[in-house]
Amino acid sequence: MKVNVINKSNNELPAYQTESSAGLDLRANLEEPINLKPMQRVLVPTGLFMELPKGYEAQIRPRSGLAYKHGITVLNSPGTIDADYRGELKVLLVNLSDESFLIENGERIAQMVIAKHEQIDWNLVETLEDSERSAGGFGSTGKS
Ligand SMILES: O=c1ccn([C@H]2C[C@H](O)[C@@H](COP(=O)(O)OP(=O)(O)OP(=O)(O)O)O2)c(=O)[nH]1
Numbered sequence: 001m002k003v004n005v006i007n008k009s010n011n012e013l014p015a016y017q018t019e020s021s022a023g024l025d026l027r028a029n030l031e032e033p034i035n036l037k038p039m040q041r042v043l044v045p046t047g048l049f050m051e052l053p054k055g056y057e058a059q060i061r062p063r064s065g066l067a068y069k070h071g072i073t074v075l076n077s078p079g080t081i082d083a084d085y086r087g088e089l090k091v092l093l094v095n096l097s098d099e100s101f102l103i104e105n106g107e108r109i110a111q112m113v114i115a116k117h118e119q120i121d122w123n124l125v126e127t128l129e130d131s132e133r134s135a136g137g138f139g140s141t142g143k144s
């Protein structure tokens with residue numbers, strides 16, 4: 001599927017790193033590096049603007065390596081990019097480690113998964129059909 005994109009960054013377009021990757025790695029578009037202190041959050045620009053077809057969304061997800069090695073994750077994970085959004089794609093990172101983390105221009109800071117989604121119409125009712133689970137949740141089936 002082709003997706004219209006404007007690249008105002010000084011980086012290459014997000015790319016799948018392997019043939020069957022689900023996520024396109026997003027790069028920070030920065031004039032100066034950002035030093036992200038412990039427990040600080042920052043909205044990182046990508047310089048990208050895109051036009052998803054109706055019925056699709058993009059999810060901004062953390063990269064596991066950054067999370068594991070540096071405690072850097074996406075605060076609103078998964079971030080939701082609506083198909084009708086025409087603004088700049090931004091990534092909300094947070095540093096959950098006890099050390100500062102330097103984000104440099106061009107660094108792959110998160111990944112973006114494009115997914116199909118449904119929109120629904122509500123059918124307002126008084127009762128719901130019972131099921132095996134019924135109202136059980138939050139550990140109702142036991143620990144392991
Ligand atoms: O990580 C993110 C999350 C959102 N957005 C952009 C695209 C999305 O379509 C728009 C709105 O996002 P969301 O609905 O999550 O934010 P909101 O706080 O509900 O704001 P709004 O009232 O604008 O919907 O912001 C990003 O660039 N990055």
Ligand SMILES: [Mg+2]
Nearest residue numbers: 080081082085
């Ligand atoms: Mg919203």
